[in-house]
Amino acid sequence: MGRQPCCDKVGLKKGPWTAEEDKKLINFILNNGQCCWRAVPKLAGLLRCGKSCRLRWTNYLRPDLKRGLLSEYEEKMVIDLHAQLGNRWSKIASHLPGRTDNEIKNHWNTHIKKKLRKMGIDPVTHKPLSTITNDQITNIEQPENLSIQQENLQEIMQPSSVNDVSIDQSAITEIKLDDDDDNNNNNKNMGTSCINNNNNFDSTIVQEVNNNGFCTDEVPLIEPHEILVPSKSTPSTSSSSSSSSSSNIIEDLKFLPSFDDWPMENNMGFGWENDFSSTLDFLLNDDNDMNNVTYDDSWKFEQLL
DNA sequence: AATTTTCACAACCGCAGCTTG
DNA sequence: GCAAGCTGCGGTTGTGAAAAT
Numbered sequence: 001m002g003r004q005p006c007c008d009k010v011g012l013k014k015g016p017w018t019a020e021e022d023k024k025l026i027n028f029i030l031n032n033g034q035c036c037w038r039a040v041p042k043l044a045g046l047l048r049c050g051k052s053c054r055l056r057w058t059n060y061l062r063p064d065l066k067r068g069l070l071s072e073y074e075e076k077m078v079i080d081l082h083a084q085l086g087n088r089w090s091k092i093a094s095h096l097p098g099r100t101d102n103e104i105k106n107h108w109n110t111h112i113k114k115k116l117r118k119m120g121i122d123p124v125t126h127k128p129l130s131t132i133t134n135d136q137i138t139n140i141e142q143p144e145n146l147s148i149q150q151e152n153l154q155e156i157m158q159p160s161s162v163n164d165v166s167i168d169q170s171a172i173t174e175i176k177l178d179d180d181d182d183n184n185n186n187n188k189n190m191g192t193s194c195i196n197n198n199n200n201f202d203s204t205i206v207q208e209v210n211n212n213g214f215c216t217d218e219v220p221l222i223e224p225h226e227i228l229v230p231s232k233s234t235p236s237t238s239s240s241s242s243s244s245s246s247s248n249i250i251e252d253l254k255f256l257p258s259f260d261d262w263p264m265e266n267n268m269g270f271g272w273e274n275d276f277s278s279t280l281d282f283l284l285n286d287d288n289d290m291n292n293v294t295y296d297d298s299w300k301f302e303q304l305l
Numbered sequence: 306a307a308t309t310t311t312c313a314c315a316a317c318c319g320c321a322g323c324t325t326g
Numbered sequence: 327g328c329a330a331g332c333t334g335c336g337g338t339t340g341t342g343a344a345a346a347t
Contacts, residue, residue, distance in 0.1 A: 016315070038332065055316065090335060106314055
């Protein structure tokens with residue numbers, strides 16, 4: 001007997017989320033917490049499947065998310081972690097507070113892969129491309145000089161300045177490879193080193209920072225001041241391609257508390273503090289004419305305050 | 306200015322793994 | 327032990343914006 005679909009897909013909406021749907025989902029989760037995703041759409045009055053709701057919340061609406069492009073240092077972390085963990089995006093994401101697996105996966109596929117290839121490094125094996133056959137590299141942009149690959153590699157693994165470090169160092173703990181089937185996958189040759197010995201650099205970035213003793217899967221929540229909130233008045237490189245459906249209500253808020261900061265309400269610990277609470281009230285209050293607010297990048301929360 | 310192409314990212318799909326009865 | 331139900335994960339696709347022509 002085959003598995004039943006996660007939900008009855010008949011009559012369910014697909015595609016980009018609207019502001020109204022986001023509002024309903026946020027409202028519901030704030031009042032009820034995260035539980036039983038299957039039941040969420042029905043209870044929240046959404047014509048979506050539970051899976052879609054979960055994804056929208058975890059990848060976009062969660063208040064502890066960072067927005068915008070990955071910093072140079074985060075990118076280096078991703079490369080390092082990918083060398084150890086492979087395409088285990090959720091594991092990688094667990095080392096980068098405020099980043100989602102989807103975000104990292106997208107960034108890897110659109111930016112990092114190209115960057116590595118340009119440097120003559122195979123993004124899959126993290127080895128120099130020169131080790132593969134000529135046929136394999138016909139479609140890959142050739143590095144000008146393979147001899148500089150190692151230097152380049154060193155360079156990208158070394159933060160150029162402290163300012164590049166936008167993630168919580170304390171969140172970075174020693175990578176502990178799982179005991180399960182990891183031993184059977186192609187990561188086993190990577191060991192605890194970022195790149196094999198031939199590539200001549202280690203993963204001290206990841207391994208040395210273990211001050212707070214966090215479990216690798218217990219990523220500490222980022223503090224409000226750590227969250228980058230791009231302002232329209234000072235255009236940043238982030239979210240340059242935000243579409244009308246991809247703007248985030250949360251990202252437009254000035255103050256973003258971590259879950260740690262939320263007062264315990266309900267059994268899930270949801271709740272908002274002070275400024276954010278009133279701010280959110282505004283968003284969620286039907287009396288406010290949200291329908292007249294354009295839900296795209298031109299809309300900034302400051303305008304509503 | 307209009308059209309086409311490329312790029313980036315949000316969202317979807319299907320499967321795996323875990324839990325429960 | 328088995329089946330069903332649910333969540334999480336990773337690969338892939340669809341879509342809108344930006345860049346190129």
